[in-house]
Amino acid sequence: MHNEFLREGNEIARRINANDLACEIPSGSTLALVGFGGMGQCDKILRVIGQTFKDTGHPTHLTVFHTAGQSDRSNGIEHLAEEGLLSRVIGGHWGLAPKMRRLIEENKVDCYCWPQGQLTHLLRAMANKLPGHISPIGLGTFVDPRIEGGKFNERTKAKEDLIQVVSLNNEEFLFYPSIPFDYVFIRGTSIDEKGNITTEEEPLKLEILSAAHAAKAYGGKVIAQVKYEANSDSFHPKDVVVPGYLVDGYVLVEDPEIEHRQVPSTVYSPIFSGDVRTPLQSLAPLPLDIRKVIGRRAVQELSASSVVNIGIGIPGDVIGPIVNEEGLSQDFTLTLESGVVGGTPLGANEFGVAQNAAAILEHEYLFDYYHGTGIDMTFMGAAEIDRIGNVNVSKFGTRTIGGGGFIDITQPAKKVVFCTTFTSGGLEVSLEKGKVSIRREGKIKKFTRQVEQITFSGKYAAEHLKDVMYVTERAVFCLSKRGLVLTEIAPGIDLERDILQQMAFQPIISDSLKEMDLRLFKMGPMNRKTLTK
Template identity: 55%
Template sequence: MKNKLLSTKSAVNMISNETTLCTVGFTLMGASETILKEIERRYLETGLPKDITLMHSAGQSDRESGIQHLAHKGLVKRIIGSHWGLAPKWGELINNNAVEAHCIPQGQLAHLFRAMASGKPGSFSRVGLNTFIDPRVEGGIMNELAYQSGSLMQIVNILGEEYMFYHSIPIDIAIIRGTTADEYGNITMEDEAIKLEALSVAQAVKRYGGKVIVQVKNIARKGTLNSRNVEVPGIYVDAVVQTEDPLTDHRQTSSFFFNPVYSGSVKEAASTLNPIPLTLRKVIGRRGVMELYPDATVNLGTGIPGDTIGPVASEEGILDDVLLTVESGAIGGIPEGGMDFGITKNADAIIEHAYQFDYYNGVGVDITYMGAAEVDQYGNVNVSKFGTKAVGCGGFIDITQPAKKVVFLGTFTAKGLEVDVNDGELKITKEGTKKKFINHVGQITFSGEYARNREQPVYFVTERAVFQLSFKGLELIEYAPGIDVEKDIISQMDFKPHISPELKPMPTELFKDSLLNIKRFFEKERINLIES
C-alpha cells in the first residue's frame, strides 16, 4: 500500500473546477481548518478552483471559521446544506443571489450519503412533507437563483403513502477529519468530540470514483493502530494532511482545543455542574422541564433548549431519570449550549450522525425541545428564513415531525425584551419591538397541519404564556402571575388565540429562586407505574 501523506497544498490541488465537494463538520467540531484555509488561499491567489458545488449536512461554522473560508463568489456556484445561521458570509451570498442555494434537512443529507454509498438512486422519507422542503410548497429552494435548477426532491407514492424522495448527488471530493492516521490512511477519532458522517461520506465518494482528503493531528507508523479504533479505513482515503497548527486549526470545539470529557474518555464530577442564574431564559427552561416524565428520551435543540434544559434537570436532581440527546450523535449526559452546541459532558455514548437520525426519524424521541422564531395562528413555526435572510432548517424538521411530543421554547417577543423575575411574579420592564406570534409565518419549517393530522402533542412555552396546538389552532392554556392577559399577551399577537376554558396561571415557583421539586413528582410517577 502506498504512503498517503501529502502536503496541504498538494492535497488541495486535487480539487478542480466545477467539482462537487462535500465537507464534514458540526459548528467547528470536525472542521478541517488547515485544508479549508488552503482552499481559500489558493482561490484568492489564483482564482482556482472555481464554480464548485459545496455540500454539507450540518452547519459548519462559528461565525468566523469552518465553511466561512469557502464563502467567495466564484469559488462556489451552488451550495446544498441544512443550516447557515452561524455562517454570516454564506447568508450574505445566498441573500444576494451570488450562489445557488438549496436546503435539505440535516438528517436527510446524512441518510442520503449512506444511500449513495450503497449505490441507491436516493433516499425516501416522510420527513419534510408539508414544510418548505416539500416541492409543492418551496422545494427547499432558498433564493431566486436556485429556482433555475428546481427542487432536488420530489413526492413519490409507496404502497399508498406519500414520501419525499431525495435524489442522489454525485460527490467528487470529500474533506473529513480524524485525530490520528497511519501511513496507509487508516483514521482514528480518539480526540474528536463527535463522529458525524465521515465514514458514510467517504464511502459515497468512492462510489463515484472520487477522492477523500483527511486532516489529522497525529501520524502513526503503518500497521500500529488498534483496528477496533479505526473509524475510516485507509481503503477509502486518498490523501492525509497533518495540521501544523492544531491549537488553531484542529480544535475539538470552538471553545476548547481538547477536553477528554467531550471525547468520552473522562467523566466530570457532578458537583461541578453549577446551577444557572434565574433569568428570563431559565424561567422558560424550567417550565419546559415540567413537561418531562421518568425515562423519557429527549432531544435538545440549540438556543434556550440546549442552554437550559440540561442544567435545570441537573439542578432538580432528575438528570439520571431522563436521557438527553443531541442530533450530532451524543446520547446521555448534559449537552453544551451556545457555540459549542453538539457536544456533551459525560455522554453515555457517541454514535455516528446518521444513526442518531435513524432513531429520530424512525422511533421518534419522547420529547423534543426546540426554539421558535415565528409562530402563526395555525401552529406553523418558522426558524429557517426571514425575508431574504436564509438560515436553513438544520435537523429541526427531522426531529420535530416524528417526535412523540414537541415543546417549543422561546421569548414571547423579540428585540429588546426585558423582564424582572421576582417573588413569584413576572414583570415586563421593556416590551420587545418584534412580535413573534403573527398571522402567517415567512416559511413553514414546522407544519401545524401535519402535527394536527398526527394528533401530535405540541406546546409553545414562553416567559409569560403557554399555548397548546389544538384542532382550533393555537390555544392559550397558562399565563404568568403578574401578567395582564389582554394587555401583555393578546395585544402583543397579530391574531387572537383560542382561550382555554381551563386557563390558569403558570406555577409561581417558576419565578422564585428555589427548586421546583420536580424530583418529588418523578418519584410519585414511578410509584404509580409500579402499582399499575
Template identity: 55%
Template sequence: MKGKKVAVSEAVDVIKNGDTLALCGFTLMGACEEVLTEIETRYLESENPKNLTLLHAAGHSDRENGIEHLAYPGLVKRIIGSHWGLSPSWIDLITENKVEAHCLSQGQLTHLFRDMAGGKPGTYSKVGLGTFLDPRLEGGRINDKAKENDSLVDLIEIKGEEYLFYNQVPIDVCVIRGTTADEFGNITMEEEALKLEALSLAQATKRFNGTVIVQVKNYVKRGTLSSKQVVVPGTCVDHVVVVEDHVKTHRQTSSTPFDPVYTGEAKAPISAFEPLPLNVRKIVGRRAVRELFPEAVVNLGTGIPGDMVGPVSSEEGILEHINLTVESGAIGGIPMGGTDFGITKNADAIIEHPYQFDYYTGRGVDITYMGGAEIDGEGNVNVSRFGTKTTGCGGFIDITQNAHKVVFCSTFTAGGLKAEIEKGKLVIKQEGKVKKFTNTLGQITFSGKYAQENNQEVVYVTERAVFTLGAQGLILAEVAPGIDIEKDIRANMDCDFIVSDNLKQMDPSIFQEGEMMFKEEFFKYSEE
C-alpha cells in the same frame, strides 16, 4: 509501501473547476482547517478551483473558520447544506443571491450520503412534508438564484402515502478528518469529539469514483492500528494530509485543541449548576421542565432550551434522571452550547451522525425542546428565515416531526421585552417591539397540520402563556399569575387563538425564588 501521505498542496490539486466538494463537520468539530485554508489561499492567488458545488450536512463553522474559508462567490457557485447560523459570510452570499443555495434537512443529508454509498439514487422520507422542504412550497430552494433551477427534492407516493425524495448529488471530492492514519489510509478517531458521517461520506464519494482526502494529526506504519478502532478503512481513502500545527488547524472543538472529557477517555467532575437568576428566560425554562418525566429521552435545541432546561433540571435535582441527547451522535452527559454545540461532557456513548438520526426519525425521542422565532395561529413555526436572511433548518425538521412531544420555548415578544415578578405575579414593564405570534411566517419549518395528522403533542411555552396545538390551531391552556388575557396576550398577537374550557394558571412556584420543588411531582410519573 509508498503510503498515501501527501502535502496539502498535492491533495488540493485534485479539486477541479466545477467539482462537487463534500465536507464533514459539526460547528468546528471535524473541520479540516489545513485543507480548507489551502483551497482559500489558492483561489485568492489564482482564482482556481472555481465554480464548485459545496455540499455539507451540518452547520460547519464557528463564525470564522470551517466553510467560512470558502465563502467566495467565484469559488463556489452552489451550496447545499442545512445550517449557516454560525457562518455569517455565507448568510450574506445567500441573501445577496451571489450563490445558488439549497437548504435540506441535516438528518436527511446524512442519510443521503449513506444511501448514495449503497448505490441508491437518493433517499426518501416523510421528513419535510408540509415545510419549506416540500416542493409544493419551496423545495429547499432558499434564494432566487436557486429558484431558477430544479428542486433537489421530489414529492413521491409509496403504497398510497406521500414521501419526499431527496435526489443524489454525485461527489467528486470529499474532505474528512481523523486523528491517526496508517500508510494504507486506515483512519482512527481517538481524539475526535465526534465520528459524524465520515464513513458514509467517504463511501459515497468512492461510489462516484471520487477522491477522498483525510486530514489527520498522526501518521503511522501500516498494521500498527487496532483494527476495531478504524472508523474509515484505507479502501475508502486516497490521500492523507498530516497537519503541521494541530492546535491551529486541527482543533478538537472551537474552544479547545483537545480535552479527553469530550472523547470519553476521562470524566469531568460535574458540580451542580449555579442557580440562575429568576428572569423571563428562566420562567420559560421552568415551565418547560415541568413536561419532563423519569428516564425521558430528550433532545435540546439551541437558545432557551439549551441554556435553561439542563440548569433548571439540575436545580430541581432531576437532571440525572433524564437522558439528554444531541443530534451529532452524543448520548447522555451534559451537552455544550454556543460554538461548541454538538459535543457533550461525560457522554455515555458517541455514535455516528446518521445513526443518531435513525433513532430520531424512528421516533426514539420522548421530548424535544426547541426555540421558536415566529408562530402562527395554525401552530406553524419558523426558525430558519429571519427577515431576508436564511440561517437554515439544521436537524430541526427531522427532530420535531418525529418526537413524541415537541415543546417550543420562546419569550412572548422580542426586542426589548422587560418583565418583573412582584409578589408572585408577572408584571410586563416594557413590551417587546417584535410580535412572535403572527399571521405570516417567513418560512414554515414546523407544520402544525402535519403534527396534528401524526397525533403529536405540541406545547408552546412563553413567560406569560402556554398554548397547546388543537385541531383548530392554538389553544390557550395556561396564563401566568398577574397576566390579563386581553391586554397582555391578545393585544400582542397578530394571530388568533382559542381559550381552553379548562384554562389554568401557570404553577405559582415557577415565579418564586428558590427551587420549584418539582422533584416530588416529577417522580409521580413513574408511580403512575
C-alpha cells in the same frame, strides 16, 4: 490530481500538501464536507482552498454539500465563502456562518436547504449507489416541492426542483436525489501507515464513514485531515472508524490551535472526548432569568424513562443545566442530534457536545431513531409561530439560517415542546416576588398570523394527532385541530395587554386557563426530584 499523493490499488494513503491539493481541484468539482458547528471540520484544508482562490482565482464554480452547519462564525465553511469560488451549496444550516449567509442572501450562489438528517441518510443511499433517498420527512414544510422545494434564495427559485414527491402504497414521500462527489474531506485524530483513521480526540464521530463510502461509490476521492501519524497495526481494530482502503490521501496538521481545534473554546480537553468525567457539583446553576423560566416550564413536561432530544437555542443552553440542578438527569435519556447520548450539553456555538456523555454515536445513526421510532419528547426553539401552529426557525426576510435537524426531529416526535420568548427585539422582563413584569415589550411579535417559512407544519402535526406545546415566559399554548389554545398565564401578566395585544391573531382561550407554576419564577431549585411515569 497528481498520482504522487493519491493511492493506487493497494498503495498506502499518502501525506499530501494542502496547497497542492487546492491547486489540483478542478473547477466545477463537487466537494462534500463533514463537521458539526465548530467541531469536526477540516479547517486547514478549507482555509488553504479559500486562500488559493484568492491568490490565483482557482478553483471556481464548486458545489459544496454538507449535512450540519459547519462554522463557529469564523472557521469551517466560512473559508470557502467567496464569490466565484462557489456556485452551489446544498446543506442544512448556516446560522453560525455569516459570510456564507451573505453569499446566499445576495444571490451569489444557488442554495438548497435540506433537512440535516435526510442529508446524512442520503450519504448511505449514495454509498449503495442508489438514485436517492426516500422519506416522509419534510412533507408540508418549505422542503416540500409543492411549497418551496428547499430552494433558499431568489436565484435558486428559477432552477430545477431537485426534490420530488413520490407515492408508494398510496402514501406520500419525498425523494432526495443523490449528489455524486468528486472529493470528500473528513477529519480524524490519527492515521496509520495503511490509512486507517481513528477519532480518539474528536468530540463527535459524525458521518465520516458514510461520507467516505458515498464518495467512493461515485469514483470520488477521500481526503482526511489528521493530527498524528502512527505505525501500521498500532490501532486497536475497534478504534478504527474509517479503514485505510477508503482513504486516498491525508493532510497533516501543523498548528492544531488554529487548524484542528476540538471545540471552539479549546484545542483539546479530555472532557469533551469523553475521557474524563467531571463532578456534577462543578456545574454552576443558571441565574434566574426568562430563559431559565422557559426552560423550567419545559422541563416540567418530562416524564420518567423518556428518550429526549434538545435543540439549539434556549433548549440547548438551559435544559441540561436545569435538569442537573433539579437532580433529574438519571430519570430520562437525553440525546443531541450530533450523536451524543446522556451528559450535560454545552450551549451556544458548542451546541452538539456534552460533558459526561454516556455514548457518542455516529451522527446518521441517531437520526435513524429520530425518524423511525420518533423521539418521546423534543425541546426546540421557535422564531415565528402562527395561528395554526406552524413554526419558522429557518428564514426571516432575506436572512437565511436553515433548519438543521429541526424538521427531522420534530415531524416524527411523539411530543414537541417549543421554547421561546413571547416577543423579541429589546424585550426586558423583571422577575420579582414570584411575578412577571414586562418592563419593555419586544418590538417583534413572534406570534404572527402566518409564518414566513414553514419549518414545522402545524397542519401535519394536528392531522397526525401530535402533542405540541409552545412555552414562553408569560404564557403556554398547546396545538389543537382548531389552532393554538392558550392554557396557562404567568403570575403578574395581564391577559389583554401582555398577551392578546402582542399577538397578530386571536388564540383559542382554554376554559380551564390556569396560572403557571409559581416555582418557575423563584430563586433556587424547583425541588422537583422525581418525574411522572
